Amino acid sequence: MTQPAFDMKVRDLAEKIYVRLATNAVTISESAMKMSTDPTNLAVISFKLAAAFHVEQDRLNAESLPKNQDFKIDVSDIAAWSK
16 A cells, blocks of 8 residues: 555644634525635645644654664663763
8 A cells, every 4th residue: 555645644634724714714694605715725725734833843843852862872881880
């Protein structure tokens, strides 16, 4: 099975953003429904906002990750501590 061309976490957030934007863009009266914005534009904006959110979240998370991932410790290092 192949991987999707997009990140599912971005898609999930974009879907939530789209629902919120679409809900705010719709006016419902007794006999009609009017959408003040093109739904395709709302989808595009939703994906852009979701992608920007995750880029910033990844940047913030990277700041708190360990910086010395290639650190190696030997038994001789531990033995030196007890001297």
